[in-house]
Amino acid sequence: MVDHELDELRREFLLEAEEKVREMETFVTGEPAPEHLDRLAYLAHQLKGSGGSYGYQEISTDAAEVEKAVETLVQGSVDGLDAKIRQHVVNLRTEIERGLAALAV
Numbered sequence: 841m842v843d844h845e846l847d848e849l850r851r852e853f854l855l856e857a858e859e860k861v862r863e864m865e866t867f868v869t870g871e872p873a874p875e876h877l878d879r880l881a882y883l884a885h886q887l888k889g890s891g892g893s894y895g896y897q898e899i900s901t902d903a904a905e906v907e908k909a910v911e912t913l914v915q916g917s918v919d920g921l922d923a924k925i926r927q928h929v930v931n932l933r934t935e936i937e938r939g940l941a942a943l944a945v
Contacts, residue, residue: 847943853894854939857887861932864906868926880925881910887932896939902931 860883867876884906891900906928909921 850894850896850939851943853890853896854936854943857891857899857932858936858940860887861929861936864929864932868922868929877910877913881907884910896935898935899932899939902928902935906932 864880864883867880870876884903887903888900888907891897891903906925909925909928913921913925
């Protein structure tokens, strides 16, 4: 038996996560600014905390990686972290789309 209320909560989470990832994507396509990095870390932290709660461990894991990479960038620029952050944001988008597709069935 499918719990429709839980599915609806998951759908709401995924739609909100999609908005957060859209915002994250705008930050990773341009030149990193300190205020963008702070916001990126904040959004990643939110996704990290709530992803696992809704059963989306991959979202939580990728968000944690984004948060960790941003914190490393803030402490001192490290080669390759920009690409790593971008890849994890792409992974987040993919997991959200996968989750929404599964709920549409």
